[in-house]
Amino acid sequence: MQRIGVLTSGGDASGMNSCIRAVVRKAIYHGLEIIGIRRGYSGFIDADMGPMNLGSVADIIGRGGTVLHTARSERFMTKEGRAQVMENVQRFGIQGLVVIGGDGSFTGARLLHQEYGLPIIGVPGTIDNDISGTDYTIGFDTAVNNVVDAINKIRDTATSHERTFVIEVMGRNSGNIALAAGLAGGAESIIIPEIPFNIDDICQKLLSGIKRGKLHSIILVAEGAASGLDIGKEIKQKIGFDTKVTILGHLQRGGTPTSFDRILASRLGAKAVELLMAGETNKMVGIKAGEILATDLNDVIGKPVTINKDMYDLARILSI
Known part of the structure; x- marks a missing residue:
């Protein structure tokens, strides 16, 4: 050759x-x-x-x-x-x-x-x-770090205004970015396509946090699981929380x-x-x-990639 x-x-x-x-x-x-x-x-x-x-x-x-x-x-x-x-x-x-x-x-x-x-x-x-x-x-690693950086910045505003923020991230039909960034960024809830979610459970978790004195919450949503805008609307309708939505989009792809x-x-x-x-x-x-x-x-082609369920469970436990 x-x-x-x-x-x-x-x-x-x-x-x-x-x-x-x-x-x-x-x-x-x-x-x-x-x-x-x-x-x-x-x-x-x-x-x-x-x-x-x-x-x-x-x-x-x-x-x-x-x-x-x-x-x-x-x-x-x-x-x-x-x-x-x-x-x-x-x-x-x-x-x-x-x-x-x-x-x-x-x-x-x-x-x-x-x-x-x-x-x-x-x-x-x-x-x-x-x-x-x-x-x-x-x-992947760069994208996760980009998301974590965004979470850190949004958390400052969320804390200052005592609000719930929903952050929608990329990943197509995979929840890997949301899961890794959610664990690293300390998100209170992580919504990914591989694991079914219940909006009532998420709302209940938000209410429990408020009762113990929590001032803010970050919810991370993978684009393949749901629309961040829809999740934000549902939370506001169900429990009245002042919820803001950020869609990171192609910001996640670029950078060093x-x-x-x-x-x-x-x-x-x-x-x-x-x-x-x-x-x-x-x-x-x-x-x-x-x-x-x-x-x-x-x-390789067309073969499904399984999510790390242990990592998901750990993120859920640590966000209590």
């Missing part, structure tokens, strides 16, 4: 740049040429790509987002779109591909492998931490990646290059119990 490509696809996640840097420099260290593909599969179709060198990834390890940019592509999901991608694979002499993204990105990569035999390795990059085969995805995400991204990116050099394909690199390992994409 002499030349490989790298792209980022789907939603951006802090740490993607750290991963791109690792892929590029690891490849060059081993004498490989590297092609950076911009705007994901959309750019792959349009041949928006070119060679990268050591300088291409200088000073990006601490930057959020992705210097290769990212996009979603409906064209790629057609056979004609993928055929155009393979024309560009031949045109640029790409012999292997590293795809940094989530479940949808891996589905696209697997199609290139199945239909054309292109060697591909996936690297999990998504703030949602909803990919099977890895304990953590690139960007944490040291954890930088290290994780660097290790996973380097391992992806090693696997391609070893002739491996249709695999995803991940981390399990601190060890970097490879999992067949067929055992």
Whole structure:
């Protein structure tokens, strides 16, 4: 193998740049040429790509987002779109591909492998931490820290005004961000899609807190479980509490990646290059119990990720 490509696809996640840097420099260290593909599969179709060198990834390890940019592509999901991608694979002499993204990105990569035999390795990059085969995805830790920082700031206002605040966080259909940030931020209630909730129980907990002298409460809601605005309205209707709602939105995605995400991204990116050099394909690199390992994409794509119920129970106990 002499030349490989790298792209980022789907939603951006802090740490993607750290991963791109690792892929590029690891490849060059081993004498490989590297092609950076911009705007994901959309750019792959349009041949928006070119060679990268050591300088291409200088000073990006601490930057959020992705210097290769990212996009979603409906064209790629057609056979004609993928055929155009393979024309560009031949045109640029790409012999292997590293795809940094989530479940949808891996589905696209697997199609290139199945239909054309292109060697591909996936690297999990998504703030949602909803990919099977890895304990953590690139960007999750940074997103959790962003949410915890927001909780800390909102709590100051909640205390000053003696109010209940509902904070809605991202995560798609996963409650991992809400659970981790809720435990770390001391939220009084955590609402996630994996565990049914009862609004009356939440209201009763708020009333109990007031009786023991509690001046404020923070309720964290995962977007996949409920609307923060709806939860806020229900609380006000049922018990009359002055409830404010904050929807953090894309604020959670950006910003300087944490040291954890930088290290994780660097290790996973380097391992992806090693696997391609070893002739491996249709695999995803991940981390399990601190060890970097490879999992067949067929055992990753579409597989559900279970929530840590012990962590949820602990958060509930500690918020009494």
